[in-house]
Amino acid sequence: MTKLMDGKRGLIMGLANDKSIAWGIARALSEQGAELCFSYQGEQLKKRVDPLAARLGSDFVVECDVSDEGSIDALFADIKNRWGKIDFVVHAIGFSDKNELRGRYVDTTRANFNLTMDISVFSFTAVAQRAAKLMPDGGAMLTMTYYGAERVMPHYNVMGVAKAALEASVRYLAEDLGKDGIRVNAISAGPIKTLAASGIGDFRYIMKWNEYNSPLRRNVTIDDVGGSALYLLSGLGAGVTGETHHVDAGYHVVGMKAVDAPDM
């Protein structure tokens, strides 16, 4: 039986370990026949990423720090050499100083504002610039965002401002690249316990709140995100671009605390 991603090749950026959202997405794509390249940040992560890539039949693992233009160029040069072209890119990368992911947004420093915007927002555009050149037959790009872009969430602070800019970039990139048959979308995931999330203040409280108050009365998993990513990156999502798709157990539609939510 043919699979949704048979014959498709793509890049997964942001795999740190088997809790990463990138892992849920990579698994879903691989199960449907996709061939994957993985990029990771820093030598320390290589020993975690290599065996995960191998589990999905890939030995194509490349270091890339997205704060460094030369590093992004080198990654795409490697991909061009080995594959010539690609069909999709997943950008599951974000960073901010965790000291500013608690307390008040108003206290954000200029240095961390710039750093957060560079790594969590501009990097997606920097990647799109290179990836588009390797998509002569069209393709699909996907990034990860959070509801803190749309509404004020405790402790999310500068990351919320960055995610709002990221969601706006998705719309602008969708317009610029649409003529070339390239679709650009974001998934707005509910809170999931990952390495990056552990830097956010009171994260356990936020997860409980979502579990008690989202319409599905549960938190989402990296497999939930993987399923929706598969839809957006495969032919099933052929008519979808510029979209921020919520995979959050419905939390974003809720206006107030659920009547059956326990006291916290």
Ligand code: NAD
């Ligand atoms: P994670 O820690 O597993 O992944 C974050 C990744 O970003 C890591 O692999 C890290 O190496 C990478 N990264 C950071 N700085 C980098 C740099 N300079 N160059 C290259 N890579 C860099 O955590 P995650 O939760 O899977 O995060 C993936 C994405 O999902 C992030 O954009 C995050 O904001 C977003 N997201 C997470 C949640 C959640 O609750 N976990 C919810 C919504 C959106």
